[in-house]
Amino acid sequence: MCGSKRVWVSELIFILLVVKGWWSEGCLEQERSALLQIKHFFNGDQHLQNWVDDENYSDCCQWERVECNETIGRVIKLDLAQIRKWESAEWYMNASLFTPFQQLESLDLTWNSIAGCVENKGLDRLSRLNNLKFLHLDFNWFNNSIFSSLGGLSSLKHLSLFHNRLNGSVDIKELDSLSNLEELDMSDNAINNPVIPKDYRGLRKLNTLHLGGTEIAMIDGSKVLINS
Numbered sequence: 001m002c003g004s005k006r007v008w009v010s011e012l013i014f015i016l017l018v019v020k021g022w023w024s025e026g027c028l029e030q031e032r033s034a035l036l037q038i039k040h041f042f043n044g045d046q047h048l049q050n051w052v053d054d055e056n057y058s059d060c061c062q063w064e065r066v067e068c069n070e071t072i073g074r075v076i077k078l079d080l081a082q083i084r085k086w087e088s089a090e091w092y093m094n095a096s097l098f099t100p101f102q103q104l105e106s107l108d109l110t111w112n113s114i115a116g117c118v119e120n121k122g123l124d125r126l127s128r129l130n131n132l133k134f135l136h137l138d139f140n141w142f143n144n145s146i147f148s149s150l151g152g153l154s155s156l157k158h159l160s161l162f163h164n165r166l167n168g169s170v171d172i173k174e175l176d177s178l179s180n181l182e183e184l185d186m187s188d189n190a191i192n193n194p195v196i197p198k199d200y201r202g203l204r205k206l207n208t209l210h211l212g213g214t215e216i217a218m219i220d221g222s223k224v225l226i227n228s
C-alpha cells in the first residue's frame with residue numbers, strides 16, 4: 001500500500017513538472033528549435049538578435065517578429081521581411097524549415113533575395129500548413145516556375161508577388177487550386193498578356209487582383225500598361 005502510494009506521489013510530481021514545463025515555456029520546443037534553424041539558414045544574426053538558444057529566454061513567443069496564439073502557445077505569424085539584404089546574392093530557400101509551424105497563419109518573406117527553393121524543399125511543402133492564409137513574397141526573385149509549386153496551398157487567402165521576376169504571359173489557370181484565394185498581387189513584374197480564359201470559373205473567391213505594371217495587348221493591336 002505504502003509502495004503504491006509512493007508511486008502515485010511520484011507520478012503526480014511528474015505530471016506537475018510536465019504541466020509546469022508545458023505552461024511556463026509558452027512556446028513549443030519543436031517550434032523554438034525550428035526558429036533557431038531558420039535564423040541560421042537566413043543568416044539572421046543581425047536582425048533576429050533575441051532568437052537565442054538560452055534557457056532563460058526560451059519562450060520563443062516573446063521573440064521579435066514572432067507572434068503566437070497565447071492560448072495554445074503556437075506560432076501563428078512569422079515576419080521574416082528583410083532578413084537577408086535584397087541586394088545580396090540570390091539564394092535558394094528550404095521551405096521545409098516552416099513545416100513545424102502547424103498553426104501558422106501568416107508568413108512574410110518580403111525582400112530576401114530568394115530566387116527559388118532548394119531541390120525537393122519547394123513552396124509546395126507549405127501545403128502542410130492548413131491554416132496558412134497570408135504569404136508575402138514581394139521583392140524576391142521568383143520566376144514563373146513558382147506557380148507550379150503553389151498548387152497545394154489551398155488555405156491561402158492573400159498571396160503577394162510584387163516585384164519578382166515573373167515575366168511573359170501568365171496563365172491564371174495555373175493558380176486554380178488556390179481555391180480560397182481572395183487577393184493576388186503580381187504588380188511590378190514583367191508580365192504581359194495575362195491569360196484569363198473566357199468563362200473562367202476557377203479562383204471563385206478572388207476579389208482583388210493587382211496587376212500594376214502589366215502590359216496588355218488590346219484587340220486593335222495597341223498595348224496598354226496598367227498603372228500601379
Ligand SMILES: *[C@@H]1O[C@H](CO)[C@@H](O)[C@H](O)[C@H]1NC(C)=O
Pocket residue numbers: 054055056
Ligand atoms: C540563467 O539565469 C540564471 C539565474 O539568473 C543564471 O545563473 C544562469 O547563468 C543563466 N543562464 C544563462 C545561459 O545565461
Ligand SMILES: *[C@@H]1O[C@H](CO)[C@@H](O)[C@H](O)[C@H]1NC(C)=O
Pocket residue numbers: 069070071072
Ligand atoms: C487560439 O487558438 C484557439 C484554438 O485553436 C482558438 O480557439 C482561438 O480563437 C485562438 N486565439 C486567437 C487570438 O487567435
Ligand SMILES: *[C@@H]1O[C@H](CO)[C@@H](O)[C@H](O)[C@H]1NC(C)=O
Pocket residue numbers: 037094095096097118121
Ligand atoms: C531543409 O530543412 C529540413 C528541415 O529543417 C532539413 O531536414 C533538410 O535537411 C534541409 N535540406 C536542405 C537541402 O537544406
Ligand SMILES: *[C@@H]1O[C@H](CO)[C@@H](O)[C@H](O)[C@H]1NC(C)=O
Pocket residue numbers: 115116117142143144145146
Ligand atoms: C526559375 O527559377 C527556378 C528556381 O525556382 C530556377 O531553377 C530556374 O533556372 C529559373 N528559370 C530562369 C529562366 O531563370
Ligand SMILES: *[C@@H]1O[C@H](CO)[C@@H](O)[C@H](O)[C@H]1NC(C)=O
Pocket residue numbers: 143167168169
Ligand atoms: C522570361 O525570362 C527568361 C529568363 O529569366 C527568359 O528566358 C524568357 O525568354 C523570358 N520570357 C519572356 C516572354 O520574356
